[in-house]
Every structure is written in structure tokens, then in C-alpha cells.
Amino acid sequence: MTTKETVLDILESITGSDEVKEVLDMDLYDEGILDSLGTVQLLVELENQLDVTVPVSEFDRSDWGTPQQIIDQVVSLQG
Amino acid sequence: MSQWLSAFPFLTPYEKPFYFVILGILLLPSIFASLKGKRLGGYQAFLTLFFLWMSFGGPHRQQGFALIAYVVWQLLIAASYVRYRQTANRGSWFYLSIFLSLLPMILIKVLPLYTETQPLLYFLGYSYLTFKSVQVIMEIRDGLIKELRLRDYIQFLIFFPTISSGPIDRFRRFTAELHQPPSSEKYVELLGKGIHYIIIGCLYKFIIGYVLGSQLLPIIQDKAVNQGFLFLGSLGYMYTYSFYLFFDFAGYSLFAVGVSYLLGHETPINFNKPFISANIKEFWNRWHMSLSFWFRDYVYMRLMFTLIKKKVFKSRIVASNVGYFALFLIMGVWHGLTWYYIVYGLFHASLICLTDAWIRFKKKHKEKIPSNMATKGLSIFLTFHAVCFSLLIFSGYFDTLLKLFFTYNI
Structure with missing residues (x-):
């Protein structure tokens, strides 16, 4: 499975919405799909499934706001 | 000299309209430089010292000493922790640093329970400075702050527009701006917004907040408590107090953000x-x-x-x-x-x-x-x-x- 697919699966399971897989430039926070708790779950899963560590204080909603941005950030951290 | 000093208006931040007059005059050189896309670092440092002296000197000089001691204390903790963190990352040292960083605030809050007098450590804004100090320790722990330039850290802590009640800025955001001043186009925008915020702030704090808090609230409280209108009076008190608190604090915050903008710092908004x-x-x-x-x-x-x-x-x-x-x-x-x-x-x-x-x-x-x-x-x-x-x-x-x-x- 590619990083992209894994990230999208994680997002889908946390938010319970399949929209996150279709609309990659949707703002997850503005739409109320992701909140602080969801964010923490996301970070924990990224660490468990992809071995990518993102400190909570590194997480800036303007850089991690859409599914595509999250994928890009994870890919760059893996690189 | 001493006569001039005794006439000097020692004011807490934004206490009176006169504070803004002095601010307006002394800010001019910095504004002109910013319009050219430059930052007068030395002059801005002078402004900080001047306005801190105005708020923490004279009758408040005890608080001034407490502020200096506080900053030195936080510098020692952060500098030691950042050095430690470059080679190791044990949780115990992190928690110890957090505790030491919180210690002045804990003492200031707890000591008055045992004594009548205000603790010597007290100064206006101590709790807001604590948010900044603790934040820096946490980001050192996370590896986001790898080196700590003491000059940057001091400027971040004692940035005078937000010293008394925030807004609470972020260290990495603030220092990035310190070293990369806004372009002249960007500054024109900040200047316009900053002046606008200060004017709205005056309306909020000095007019609406004043009428609600100093004029209306005591009357309503008297009606509720002493004249038998307990339910309706309390309801009125609830609405009036809520709006008073909003206009007073949002007004102050607009001052703090507006003055920050004039200095070329995009302090985050509060309301x-x-x-x-x-x-x-x-x-x-x-x-x-x-x-x-x-x-x-x-x-x-x-x-x-x-x-x-x-x-x-x-x-x-x-x-x-x-x-x-x-x-x-x-x-x-x-x-x-x-x-x-x-x-x-x-x-x-x-x-x-x-x-x-x-x-x-x-x-x-x-x-x-x-x-x-x-x-x-x-x-x-x-x-x-x-x-x-x-x-x-x-x-x-x-x-x-x-x-x-x-x-x-x-």
C-alpha cells in the first residue's frame, strides 16, 4: 500500500467519512471533520502505521489542513 | 531631574489615553523604517525598555525588579535545558524544567494564601510570561527549537505591547519576524490594520467597556442584591458583565495586536x-x-x-x-x-x-x-x-x- 492510501485509510477510519478520499483539497478543520481529538488520533496512527513522528507542537493546522497537505507532509517526513 | 522624574507618568500598558500619545510619538521612527521594509532593532529595544520602565518603574519598581529576576530565572532554565537536550532527551529533565519554569507562578499564586502581603515575586503579566516560557521548554523537548539565542528569547518574553495580558504569541513565529521584517507593501497593510484596531479598541475599552463595567454594573448589582430584584437583577448582571468582559478584554487585545502591527509583528488575534x-x-x-x-x-x-x-x-x-x-x-x-x-x-x-x-x-x-x-x-x-x-x-x-x-x- 502506498503512503497516500495508508494516510487516506487512517483519515477515513478516524473521521468516519469517505469524502476525505474523494475531495483531497477539502479543509478538514473548517468543515468540522477533524478536531483536536481526531488530530491526536491521526498523529498516533501515523506513528504506528508509517513510523512517522510528528510532535504535537509541530502540527500547524494551516499546513496540515487538507487530505492532500497531510499526504505531502507525511511523504516529505518519510523522505 | 528628580522633579521631572516625579512628574513622569508611570502608567500600566494602555491605562490612559495619554499612554497612546507617548506611544504615537515614540513609535514614529520605527514606523518610518518599517515603511521602507527595515526593522530598527536597536530602536525597538529602546522602545521596549522605555515602555517597560513606564509600567514597571517609579511606584511599581518592586514589580520591575521581580520582572528582571523572572526573566533571568527563565533564561537560566531554558539555556540549560537546550544544552542538555542537544545531547540527551530524558523525560525527568523535561519535567523538572517545566516545574522550575512554573515555579515563580506557583509561588505567586500560593504564597498569598499564607500571608497578607503580595509576594515580592509578583509583577503584572507574570502568568502570561509563564505561558511563553513553558511553551519554549516544550518545543525544545520536541526538537523544534534546537538553538536558543538569548537575545531572541528575551525579546520574545518582554515584548512590551503584549506583556500585561497577551495575546500569547509563539516563539518560532515571533523570532522569524524578528529576523525577517515585513516587506514595505506588507507593512503598509499592517499599519492600516494596526491603526484601525487601536481605534476600535478605544471604542471597546474606554467607551463601551467603561459604561458597562463602571457605570451600569454597580447599579444593577445594587438592584439585585439590595433592592429585592434578585432574579431579574442577576439576569441583567449576567448579560451586562458578559458584554463588559468581552468589550474590556477584546478592547485591550486590539490595542496589543494593533501596537504589535505598528512594530511589524503580527501578534495573533484574541477574539x-x-x-x-x-x-x-x-x-x-x-x-x-x-x-x-x-x-x-x-x-x-x-x-x-x-x-x-x-x-x-x-x-x-x-x-x-x-x-x-x-x-x-x-x-x-x-x-x-x-x-x-x-x-x-x-x-x-x-x-x-x-x-x-x-x-x-x-x-x-x-x-x-x-x-x-x-x-x-x-x-x-x-x-x-x-x-x-x-x-x-x-x-x-x-x-x-x-x-x-x-x-x-x-
């Missing part, structure tokens, strides 16, 4: 129409934002991360609710070691947990629950009243009532 929130979570994204975001990022999310990763609770819902109670309990205690601040915190934690439960319920029963203008209006109405009631608790009004009740009955 964004909080009373139109449709639920309590939205309210905290709009009310005293720099404080709630601080608690979100440095308390709630960090705690949740540990709780979820270590699977402390089976249910994430339970974990989240524990996180909210921890957050708001700490926020309550931070406001002061008084029963009504703590109840205020617990009240908000309960509201947020209920809101989350309601949101989960709504997600499950999407089709059955109507969502239209009327339900939105109702949500705003309910949120507004829940918030106003919490602010009534916060105001200490019930403390006054209880004390009166007991004095009449003894």
Missing part, C-alpha cells in the same frame, strides 16, 4: 465574534483564542497523545473527556485559587463533553435531526446563554451573594 458561536467548542475557537489554543496545543493534545498512544483508557471518548477536564481544571486554577474560577473551569469541561456527546448522537441520526436556520439560531441562543452563565460564575457574583446570605443569617 473573533465569540457570541455568535453555535456550540461551546466553536466558542473556544473564538474567545481568548491565544489562551485556548495554547491549552489545546500544549496541554490537551499532548495529554491526549500520551493517553491514546499508551492506551490508558479503552474508550477514546473517556480519554477525551478526561483530557477536557484536565484542561479546564488547569485553566480554572490558572485564573486563581478561588472556588468560582475552578467551578467555571469544571462547568466548561462538562459543557464540552456534553457537546461532544451531542455531536456524536447527531452524526448517528443525521436523517432524523433537522438542520436549518431555526436550529442554528437556537444553537447560538443556547450557547450564548451557557457562556454568559459561565461568565457570571467567573465574575464572583455568586461569591458575593453567598457571603451576603451568610452575614444576614448569622
Whole structure:
């Protein structure tokens, strides 16, 4: 499975919405799909499934706001 | 010289319109440089020292000494921790550093419980500086701050426009601006906004806040407490106090942000129409934002991360609710070691947990629950009243009532 697919699966399971897989430039926070708790779950899963560590204080909603941005950030951290 | 000194207007930040007159004149050289896209670092340092002297000198010089001691203390902790962190990363040293960083605030809050006098360590704004200091330790721990230039750290801590009551800025954001001043086009925009904010701030704080707080509130309290209009009077007090608190603090925050803009610093805003929130979570994204975001990022999310990763609770819902109670309990205690601040915190934690439960319920029963203008209006109405009631608790009004009740009955 590619990083992209894994990230999208994680997002889908946390938010319970399949929209996150279709609309990659949707703002997850503005739409109320992701909140602080969801964010923490996301970070924990990224660490468990992809071995990518993102400190909570590194997480800036303007850089991690859409599914595509999250994928890009994870890919760059893996690189 | 001494005569001139005794006539010098020692003022706390934004205390009187005269503060703005001095500010306006002394800011001019910095504004002209910023319009050319430059930052007069040395002159801005002079401005900081001058305005800090104005607020912490003369009759307040005891606080001035306390401020200096506080800054030295925090510098020592941060400098030692950053050096340690370059080679190792043990949790115990992190927690020790956090504790030492919090220590002055703890002492300032706890000592008055045992003595009558104000602790020598006290100075205006100590709790806001503590947010900044603790934040830096946490980001050193996370490896986001690898080197700490002491000059940057001092400037961040004692940035005078926000020293007394925030907004609470972020270290990496602030220092980036310090070294990369806004372009002249960007500054023109900041200048316009900054002046606009200061004017709106005057309207909020010196006119609306003053009328509500100093003129109306005492009259309403008297009606409620002494003239037998307990229910209606209390209701009136609740609305008036809520709006007073908003206009007073939002006004101050506009000053702080506006003056920061004039200095070429985009200090984050603190209020964004909080009373139109449709639920309590939205309210905290709009009310005293720099404080709630601080608690979100440095308390709630960090705690949740540990709780979820270590699977402390089976249910994430339970974990989240524990996180909210921890957050708001700490926020309550931070406001002061008084029963009504703590109840205020617990009240908000309960509201947020209920809101989350309601949101989960709504997600499950999407089709059955109507969502239209009327339900939105109702949500705003309910949120507004829940918030106003919490602010009534916060105001200490019930403390006054209880004390009166007991004095009449003894």
C-alpha cells in the first residue's frame, strides 16, 4: 500500500467519512471533520502505521489542513 | 531631574489615553523604517525598555525588579535545558524544567494564601510570561527549537505591547519576524490594520467597556442584591458583565495586536465574534483564542497523545473527556485559587463533553435531526446563554451573594 492510501485509510477510519478520499483539497478543520481529538488520533496512527513522528507542537493546522497537505507532509517526513 | 522624574507618568500598558500619545510619538521612527521594509532593532529595544520602565518603574519598581529576576530565572532554565537536550532527551529533565519554569507562578499564586502581603515575586503579566516560557521548554523537548539565542528569547518574553495580558504569541513565529521584517507593501497593510484596531479598541475599552463595567454594573448589582430584584437583577448582571468582559478584554487585545502591527509583528488575534458561536467548542475557537489554543496545543493534545498512544483508557471518548477536564481544571486554577474560577473551569469541561456527546448522537441520526436556520439560531441562543452563565460564575457574583446570605443569617 502506498503512503497516500495508508494516510487516506487512517483519515477515513478516524473521521468516519469517505469524502476525505474523494475531495483531497477539502479543509478538514473548517468543515468540522477533524478536531483536536481526531488530530491526536491521526498523529498516533501515523506513528504506528508509517513510523512517522510528528510532535504535537509541530502540527500547524494551516499546513496540515487538507487530505492532500497531510499526504505531502507525511511523504516529505518519510523522505 | 528628580522633579521631572516625579512628574513622569508611570502608567500600566494602555491605562490612559495619554499612554497612546507617548506611544504615537515614540513609535514614529520605527514606523518610518518599517515603511521602507527595515526593522530598527536597536530602536525597538529602546522602545521596549522605555515602555517597560513606564509600567514597571517609579511606584511599581518592586514589580520591575521581580520582572528582571523572572526573566533571568527563565533564561537560566531554558539555556540549560537546550544544552542538555542537544545531547540527551530524558523525560525527568523535561519535567523538572517545566516545574522550575512554573515555579515563580506557583509561588505567586500560593504564597498569598499564607500571608497578607503580595509576594515580592509578583509583577503584572507574570502568568502570561509563564505561558511563553513553558511553551519554549516544550518545543525544545520536541526538537523544534534546537538553538536558543538569548537575545531572541528575551525579546520574545518582554515584548512590551503584549506583556500585561497577551495575546500569547509563539516563539518560532515571533523570532522569524524578528529576523525577517515585513516587506514595505506588507507593512503598509499592517499599519492600516494596526491603526484601525487601536481605534476600535478605544471604542471597546474606554467607551463601551467603561459604561458597562463602571457605570451600569454597580447599579444593577445594587438592584439585585439590595433592592429585592434578585432574579431579574442577576439576569441583567449576567448579560451586562458578559458584554463588559468581552468589550474590556477584546478592547485591550486590539490595542496589543494593533501596537504589535505598528512594530511589524503580527501578534495573533484574541477574539473573533465569540457570541455568535453555535456550540461551546466553536466558542473556544473564538474567545481568548491565544489562551485556548495554547491549552489545546500544549496541554490537551499532548495529554491526549500520551493517553491514546499508551492506551490508558479503552474508550477514546473517556480519554477525551478526561483530557477536557484536565484542561479546564488547569485553566480554572490558572485564573486563581478561588472556588468560582475552578467551578467555571469544571462547568466548561462538562459543557464540552456534553457537546461532544451531542455531536456524536447527531452524526448517528443525521436523517432524523433537522438542520436549518431555526436550529442554528437556537444553537447560538443556547450557547450564548451557557457562556454568559459561565461568565457570571467567573465574575464572583455568586461569591458575593453567598457571603451576603451568610452575614444576614448569622
